Amino acid sequence: MFSYLEENAIDALWRRKLEQDEHGLPLPARHRNLEPISAEFLYRLIVSLGAKRTLEIGGSSGISTIAMAAAACQIDGRLISIEIEPERQAESRATIKRLMFERFVDYICADAAAVLPNDSEVDLAFIDCEKADYIRFFDMLRIAAGGFVVADNILSHSMTDYVAHVRCQPGTESITLPIGKGLELTRIVR
Ligand SMILES: C[S@@+](CC[C@H](N)C(=O)[O-])C[C@H]1O[C@@H](n2cnc3c(N)ncnc32)[C@H](O)[C@@H]1O
Secondary structure, three states: OOOHHHHHHHHHHHHHHHHHHHOOOOHHHOOOOOOHHHHHHHHHHHHHHOOOEEEEEOOOOOHHHHHHHHHHHHHOOEEEEEEOOHHHHHHHHHHHHHOOOHHHEEEEEOOHHHHHHHOOOEEEEEEOOOHHHHHHHHHHOOEEEEEEEEEOOOOOOOOHHHHHHHHOOOOEEEEEEOOOOOEEEEEEOO
């Protein structure tokens, strides 16, 4: 599981997010971090699968990045973290440096739409960006046979179009898990 330092880093980000919500900060100014329970699930999933090549779309200030980097460290894997907002990514970089996970993470500061076509095949991808982009980014991913796509906010945002889309692709198996805000776990069987 997470070390004391990793747990502390996640807690600090999560507490700030809750405070921002409580104080009603304007939406664009808020850090919309991943629920810690979902981060823990992501970590356990990557480690138990031995998914060495991972990618996230929407790293923000970094709860999911900490979890995926900690998993990569456990299994000698690697994470590509894509985030469009430079300030959010700079904060994530500083945290990952402090946790000494730098060698496990390749940061890309860009619109995922521009860089996904150049990305190589991965074993597991995590989608946590604007909801309107989920389907097109899912279609742009290159997932290895037997690999997985995990998407957040499925229940909180009633992402029925996304769920229907991934489930009607040939060679996929998919389930919605009631963890955090709802995770769609899709296996690419082919
Ligand atoms: C819900 S937050 C991600 C939270 C993060 N996964 C965490 O665990 O803290 C969504 C993030 O997606 C980023 N984003 C939105 N559209 C994007 C795009 N087209 N390419 C890359 N990042 C994007 C936003 O800037 C925002 O930081």
